[in-house]
Amino acid sequence: METTGADIVIRSLKDEGVEHIFGYPGGAALHIYDALYAQEDVKHVLVRHEQGAVHAADGYARSTGKPGVALVTSGPGVTNTITGIATAYMDSIPMVIISGQVTSNLIGDDAFQEVDAVGISRPCVKHNFLVKDVKDLAMTIKKAFYIATTGRPGPVLVDIPKDVTAHRTEYTYPKTVSMRSYNPVTKGHGGQIKKAVDLLLGAKRPMIYAGGGVILDNASELLTSFVRLLGYPCTNTLMGLGGYPATDPLNVGMLGMHGTYEANMGMHDCDVLLSVGARFDDRVTGDVNKFCPHAKIIHIDIDPAQISKNIPCDVPIVGSVSTVLTEMIELIKASKGKPDKGAIKKWWDQIDEWRGLNCLKYELDDKLIKPQYVVEKLYELTGGDAFVTSDVGQHQMFAAQFYKFDQPRRWINSGGLGTMGFGLPAAMGVQLAHPDATVACITGEGSIQMCIQELSTCKQYDLPIKIVNLNNRYLGMVRQWQEFFYESRYSHSYMDALPDFMKLAEAYGHVGMCIEKPGDVEGAIKEALKLKDRLVFMDFITDQNANVYPMIAAGKGHNEMELGPCAAVVDPDRELA
Amino acid sequence: MCRRGRSGPGVGLIMRHIISILIENEAGALSRVAGLFSARGYNIESLTVAPTDDPTLSRMTLVTRGSEAIIEQITKQLNKLVDVVKLIDLTEGPHIEREMMLIKVKAVGDSRDEVKRLVEIFRGRIIDVTDTSYIVELTGDAKKLDAFINAARGAGIIETVRSGVSGIGRGEKGLRI
Numbered sequence: 001m002e003t004t005g006a007d008i009v010i011r012s013l014k015d016e017g018v019e020h021i022f023g024y025p026g027g028a029a030l031h032i033y034d035a036l037y038a039q040e041d042v043k044h045v046l047v048r049h050e051q052g053a054v055h056a057a058d059g060y061a062r063s064t065g066k067p068g069v070a071l072v073t074s075g076p077g078v079t080n081t082i083t084g085i086a087t088a089y090m091d092s093i094p095m096v097i098i099s100g101q102v103t104s105n106l107i108g109d110d111a112f113q114e115v116d117a118v119g120i121s122r123p124c125v126k127h128n129f130l131v132k133d134v135k136d137l138a139m140t141i142k143k144a145f146y147i148a149t150t151g152r153p154g155p156v157l158v159d160i161p162k163d164v165t166a167h168r169t170e171y172t173y174p175k176t177v178s179m180r181s182y183n184p185v186t187k188g189h190g191g192q193i194k195k196a197v198d199l200l201l202g203a204k205r206p207m208i209y210a211g212g213g214v215i216l217d218n219a220s221e222l223l224t225s226f227v228r229l230l231g232y233p234c235t236n237t238l239m240g241l242g243g244y245p246a247t248d249p250l251n252v253g254m255l256g257m258h259g260t261y262e263a264n265m266g267m268h269d270c271d272v273l274l275s276v277g278a279r280f281d282d283r284v285t286g287d288v289n290k291f292c293p294h295a296k297i298i299h300i301d302i303d304p305a306q307i308s309k310n311i312p313c314d315v316p317i318v319g320s321v322s323t324v325l326t327e328m329i330e331l332i333k334a335s336k337g338k339p340d341k342g343a344i345k346k347w348w349d350q351i352d353e354w355r356g357l358n359c360l361k362y363e364l365d366d367k368l369i370k371p372q373y374v375v376e377k378l379y380e381l382t383g384g385d386a387f388v389t390s391d392v393g394q395h396q397m398f399a400a401q402f403y404k405f406d407q408p409r410r411w412i413n414s415g416g417l418g419t420m421g422f423g424l425p426a427a428m429g430v431q432l433a434h435p436d437a438t439v440a441c442i443t444g445e446g447s448i449q450m451c452i453q454e455l456s457t458c459k460q461y462d463l464p465i466k467i468v469n470l471n472n473r474y475l476g477m478v479r480q481w482q483e484f485f486y487e488s489r490y491s492h493s494y495m496d497a498l499p500d501f502m503k504l505a506e507a508y509g510h511v512g513m514c515i516e517k518p519g520d521v522e523g524a525i526k527e528a529l530k531l532k533d534r535l536v537f538m539d540f541i542t543d544q545n546a547n548v549y550p551m552i553a554a555g556k557g558h559n560e561m562e563l564g565p566c567a568a569v570v571d572p573d574r575e576l577a
Numbered sequence: 578m579c580r581r582g583r584s585g586p587g588v589g590l591i592m593r594h595i596i597s598i599l600i601e602n603e604a605g606a607l608s609r610v611a612g613l614f615s616a617r618g619y620n621i622e623s624l625t626v627a628p629t630d631d632p633t634l635s636r637m638t639l640v641t642r643g644s645e646a647i648i649e650q651i652t653k654q655l656n657k658l659v660d661v662v663k664l665i666d667l668t669e670g671p672h673i674e675r676e677m678m679l680i681k682v683k684a685v686g687d688s689r690d691e692v693k694r695l696v697e698i699f700r701g702r703i704i705d706v707t708d709t710s711y712i713v714e715l716t717g718d719a720k721k722l723d724a725f726i727n728a729a730r731g732a733g734i735i736e737t738v739r740s741g742v743s744g745i746g747r748g749e750k751g752l753r754i
Contacts, residue, residue, distance in 0.1 A: 118605060123616050127659040130604070147659060180754060181601055181662040305653035308646070 005134040005165040006031035007038075009098060012141040014041045015173040018069050020060060020432055021045070022053040026073025027113055028100030031165035036071075045432065045461055048453035050077050052425035054084025055451065058093050059426030062412045063387055064433045065218060067094040067148050074100045075113030078159075079120065083419060085155045086124035090416025091239060092216055094153035096144045097121075101161040104132065117159040126154030134167035142174045151184025152303040153216055184302065188319030188327065196274070196298040196315045197331045203272035204343035205294075205350075206232040209255065209284075212239030212415070213277015213301065219322040220244065220408040223276060226325050229332055230339055233351055235263035237278050239415040242405035247384070252351060256284040257552050258397045261359035261561055262351050264550075267292055268558035269350070275299045277321045280310040281416070290557030300324045359550045360401050361566040368543040369518050371395060371470040374525075375402035378440060378468060381525050386438040386466075387412065387430045391423035391447030394476035397548040399442040421450030424467065428454060431463040438466065438529065445471040445498055445539075455508040458535045466528050467537045469501060472544045480547045505537030516541045593622070594648050595667040595674060595744045597752055598637040601660040602628050609658050610637065619643065619651050623676075623741035634662065634754070640719075640742045662754055671747040674718045677740040679704075680726070683733035684711045692732050699725050710735060718742075 057068030253260035299313040478493040502512030528536035549564030622640040701715035
């Protein structure tokens, strides 16, 4: 039986196993919205701004591993999604964005709400489609999901002119799809894997550097077994937090610009570096000319283009993290060679000495709330078991440093693009996917205002998110850089005329709290966590002068970290272990 | 010590490369390639594209310059485009490179004969004649066309149209699916 394109869109989503979509209606998408009305399988969440829809779909995807789906209209509907699409693209998040387009015969005429959606999104999608014929619709949606979720995942946009959603054809959802131009590799090269294992077993100062690829490929358990099998130190990138349990003694914490001293010094001094699903981002490497000067580098990545892009590598392995690690574990177990116990012991002694500096230490204050303290308390009181989304800035770094993620898909942040406004809508997606879980959004008064309208969505769908607003009345990270690098000229980093967030939350129908004293922090969080079915906006008035330490300034190497005032200092020219 | 990074010794040698691409013959495929180059700051010296004997596939020939590391990135990033089926760097092996040029040259007085001789030397053809001008059709590699342009300057060039480079690998093997 023939049916409309709009109906095909919704039925394809259903057959793809999509339960929730996030969207905002408009002219060119009205047929699709009408098809949505007639059924209950695909549940739609009406956001308040299309950016929120894409971030929510993104949070949904990051926390579940399933592709997120957003539905928007043409023109401004699509342009509003671009920030969210670019966010997902940078962090390789599987997502399908369906956008309405003006009627085919109006395309190119500067019609009302017309924008070249395929053109404007091209640089920030894995792929995109303009569907010109209703007969291609189901197959295009199938391809979109296939491309979004396989290989290195990413967002795929499907732009559908309004007339195509009205045209009729037979509906069958393709069971399989094959594309001659798209065949991602998963299995790594056997010879390279062997070479890597030999190198690893011969290492005296090894380091395992694990990124978001571990989480995307659901390979956390494998990575954990692998690291424990070797007994080597493991550091996680910002995107990789939770990929290896943070509280495990073999974990040396996050690396990079605001990573731990032990992780960064370990990177600098290591003789063999194994990168697992990480892409040598500039926030991780610091100055590339000073990067791991003593190390042979092994790089596992599913995307060949990441290999030797920023840092030349010695043993490239193109393949999925899970298949390559599985093979490596087998080889190590079967191998006669074992890790050099003596050397590894010496290496750990050195790492423990660095650890002993306690680089994240900060001074408590009885009058001012320290932002780090709030995150530490949140960690304690949620038993380390919450989903935590964040926005971008100092609060993001404090969250990454002080909330210890022992499980994957719990830490949801915009690592690559660094999108302020991500946290709250992403938390909506997470909460919707995990209705009974505690979902906290650690944010700042700058970031939260970039998508604050979504408080209204949270009310409509009863999403009991716990917002932890670290309110220092500054764009904190900007202020910190201005203090360090612009002689404290705080150009436009002070947020004057802030709203009363407590009242604002209440105006949206939520619970608002304002916490001004360190002594009240614990009580407030406890109370908020008790309100299981309510969104609670905790506005913590924090120390304005707190800085994120330790820090690698631009142009510096891993061994040139600047430590906070509380941590001790070490001679950068000391002998290697 | 500078063994890593883009500025390290030995990685900076800029070479000209001809990359041949088989790409789905679909709307937007060309702009994906062009967009990739502008977004990542790679340069394109020339780019030609037309359908092959299989009309669902287009063959694109792209001339670019870059260090070994940049060319490696270019080929990897091109391969990553979903529409790209296959590609090779022709400059890695023996290959033939051809470009066609249509060039309109002033032809008055003594220079009428001179240009004609020049065309013969370069094995070109005069395909249009007026009292004051010739249109010359010339095929060859880019260097040959450059040489003709330089030689014809004296007579006076009115207009130059170059097709951009097309290339093919020597020998029996071909770039096909």
